[in-house]
Amino acid sequence: DGGITQSPKYLFRKEGQNVTLSCEQNLNHDAMYWYRQDPGQGLRLIYYSQIVNDFQKGDIAEGYSVSREKKESFPLTVTSAQKNPTAFYLCASGPTGTAFNYGYTFGSGTRLTVV
Amino acid sequence: AQKVTQAQTEISVVEKEDVTLDCVYETRDTTYYLFWYKQPPSGELVFLIRRNSFDEQNEISGRYSWNFQKSTSSFNFTITASQVVDSAVYFCAPSNAGNNRKLIWGLGTSLAVNP
Numbered sequence: 001d002g003g004i005t006q007s008p009k010y011l012f013r014k015e016g017q018n019v020t021l022s023c024e025q026n027l028n029h030d031a032m033y034w035y036r037q038d039p040g041q042g043l044r045l046i047y048y049s050q051i052v053n054d055f056q057k058g059d060i061a062e063g064y065s066v067s068r069e070k071k072e073s074f075p076l077t078v079t080s081a082q083k084n085p086t087a088f089y090l091c092a093s094g095p096t097g098t099a100f101n102y103g104y105t106f107g108s109g110t111r112l113t114v115v
Numbered sequence: 116a117q118k119v120t121q122a123q124t125e126i127s128v129v130e131k132e133d134v135t136l137d138c139v140y141e142t143r144d145t146t147y148y149l150f151w152y153k154q155p156p157s158g159e160l161v162f163l164i165r166r167n168s169f170d171e172q173n174e175i176s177g178r179y180s181w182n183f184q185k186s187t188s189s190f191n192f193t194i195t196a197s198q199v200v201d202s203a204v205y206f207c208a209p210s211n212a213g214n215n216r217k218l219i220w221g222l223g224t225s226l227a228v229n230p
Contacts, residue, residue, distance in 0.1 A: 033217075042206065042220040088158060103150050104218065106160040 002027045006107035021076045023091035032074035033092040117142040121221035135193045138207030148210045155203040197228045
């Protein structure tokens with residue numbers, strides 16, 4: 001079955017450490033997105049990519065980095081520069097063009113906690 | 116600037132009651148898309164419906180119905196005969212038209228359906 005796989009489900013980070021969150025999709029979607037969700041809040045866009053080897057900053061990109069070397073994969077690195085990384089991270093993918101009408105498909109999320 | 120408002124932060128109903136979730140989208144765009152997503156306690160976002168700004172025909176699908184009124188920028192979602200499994204956070208997420216489409220997320224409405 002097609003879908004998006006995020007791993008790990010739970011992740012603990014020490015102060016000053018970089019961590020990478022994985023996101024893989026087999027839906028043949030061109031576009032992929034990373035969102036951050038804090039308790040009681042909506043989703044805030046971190047980075048997005050509409051084609052391989054290209055990505056754009058979202059609203060809260062500081063302290064994060066991404067790569068898009070393959071269509072299927074869009075890993076997110078939370079760097080030590082991100083001062084408040086504890087949050088729920090959601091990856092999504094979607095078609096571009098008119099197929100966008102069918103919206104995004106989301107992964108099950110990664111809950112990151114600083115210890 | 117575009118703005119999406121979900122004025123209801125939390126709603127609590129008793130099973131079998133009908134419940135309507137409100138969403139107002141303010142934009143100068145004449146063409147846009149409106150999405151509703153459901154986020155159950157597991158965290159994954161589930162796509163419910165997409166409507167176009169040029170289609171004001173209301174729609175019913177099972178226990179769900181949608182009422183879109185472009186004149187008031189409102190896109191409301193009604194669950195008829197609510198069930199405990201409907202308990203979740205519901206997000207309204209409009210999107211601009213054009214090539215570089217992104218969803219704009221409301222803060223969500225938390226619905227609790229009590230037995």
